[in-house]
Amino acid sequence: MLDIASLSELLNQPRKIVITTHHKPDGDAMGSSLGLYNYLVQQGHHAIVIAPTDYPEFLWWMPGNEEVIIYTEKTETAARLIAEAEIIFCLDFNHLSRINQMGELVGESSAVKVMIDHHLEPQDFDDYRYWNINACATAQLVYSFIVEELKHPELVNADVATCLYTGIMTDSASFRLPNTTAAVHRIVANLIDAGAVNWRIHELVYSNAPENRLRFLGYCLSNKLEILREYNTALISVTKEELKKYESNTGDTEGIVNYALSITGIRLAAFIVERTDMVKLSLRSTGEFPANEICKRYFNGGGHRNAAGGQSGRSLEETIQQFKQILPEYKTLLIQ
Ligand code: 5GP
Numbered sequence: 001m002l003d004i005a006s007l008s009e010l011l012n013q014p015r016k017i018v019i020t021t022h023h024k025p026d027g028d029a030m031g032s033s034l035g036l037y038n039y040l041v042q043q044g045h046h047a048i049v050i051a052p053t054d055y056p057e058f059l060w061w062m063p064g065n066e067e068v069i070i071y072t073e074k075t076e077t078a079a080r081l082i083a084e085a086e087i088i089f090c091l092d093f094n095h096l097s098r099i100n101q102m103g104e105l106v107g108e109s110s111a112v113k114v115m116i117d118h119h120l121e122p123q124d125f126d127d128y129r130y131w132n133i134n135a136c137a138t139a140q141l142v143y144s145f146i147v148e149e150l151k152h153p154e155l156v157n158a159d160v161a162t163c164l165y166t167g168i169m170t171d172s173a174s175f176r177l178p179n180t181t182a183a184v185h186r187i188v189a190n191l192i193d194a195g196a197v198n199w200r201i202h203e204l205v206y207s208n209a210p211e212n213r214l215r216f217l218g219y220c221l222s223n224k225l226e227i228l229r230e231y232n233t234a235l236i237s238v239t240k241e242e243l244k245k246y247e248s249n250t251g252d253t254e255g256i257v258n259y260a261l262s263i264t265g266i267r268l269a270a271f272i273v274e275r276t277d278m279v280k281l282s283l284r285s286t287g288e289f290p291a292n293e294i295c296k297r298y299f300n301g302g303g304h305r306n307a308a309g310g311q312s313g314r315s316l317e318e319t320i321q322q323f324k325q326i327l328p329e330y331k332t333l334l335i336q
């Protein structure tokens with residue numbers, strides 16, 4: 001493991017740097033990555049963000065987005081950049097399986113690997129770790145990494161601030177999850193001072209949906225919501241055909257699970273969707289209920305206690321049945 005002095009020293013001259021983040025990047029994945037990118041380029045580094053897959057259109061407006069490389073679309077270029085990198089920043093994930101085929105390339109690379117993350121149970125693949133599961137977002141950690149570890153508060157410019165604000169806003173569900181502490185609000189205030197236009201960022205992320213996305217949400221809530229009162233659980237499932245019918249794109253299903261969780265008394269909500277190559281589950285829970293445990297034990301996934309995900313190689317119908325069969329085991333926790 002490196003210490004911060006050696007890492008700072010390494011960053012003292014321009015380096016070839018790759019920043020990467022998890023499969024199907026969300027607001028925090030892209031916000032933290034582009035926040036760090038906009039910081040590093042100010043110091044003359046040759047930095048590039050490589051996303052393992054595409055990500056939703058409501059994140060494309062962020063400063064630096066036009067320079068992002070998507071691995072699945074430019075595999076050879078991405079592989080070359082990873083092989084040539086002197087430093088690889090791994091943001092908002094801590095297990096190489098979360099970056100798909102890129103995991104092997106990053107694992108093999110001789111670059112210094114820096115993990116900045118807030119998920120449980122990190123894998124040992126890094127040389128420097130800035131990790132805190134109490135952080136509400138990786139973007140929060142990138143902020144303190146720049147300001148407190150590298151001691152460059154003056155380099156948090158409007159572009160950096162805009163990206164980090166987006167990461168904190170999206171991962172804290174607009175500043176309302178329990179880990180949105182006073183310290184987080186102070187950071188957010190600093191980001192606004194540094195040039196993040198908070199109201200505009202909310203508009204760009206949350207009031208920027210294509211019509212079909214809202215109609216799809218309406219369809220899910222009217223026709224696909226199942227409430228299992230006995231277990232205080234709500235479930236929404238969607239087939240491939242339904243996704244196609246509503247021309248659903250990457251990110252269009254994001255957040256639907258939260259509507260299921262918003263029903264009074266519901267402690268666990270699931271969104272189960274049939275993708276082309278797998279069935280994907282998104283779980284959300286309230287309070288102490290460990291949604292990540294279900295994902296880890298049964299669906300080859302993980303995540304946070306109240307927001308977790310996983311997948312299944314079975315059919316959609318079988319996955320739904322499996323999910324329902326798990327609930328009796330958790331009944332005491334669910335009806336508390
Ligand atoms: P979402 O439901 O929004 O896809 O994911 C919620 C959280 O669950 C993510 O922040 C991530 O931490 C975790 N997560 C989602 N899918 C997976 C997965 O397949 N594997 C693991 N380990 N974590 C996941």
Ligand code: MN
Binds near residue numbers: 138171
């Ligand atoms: Mn995150």
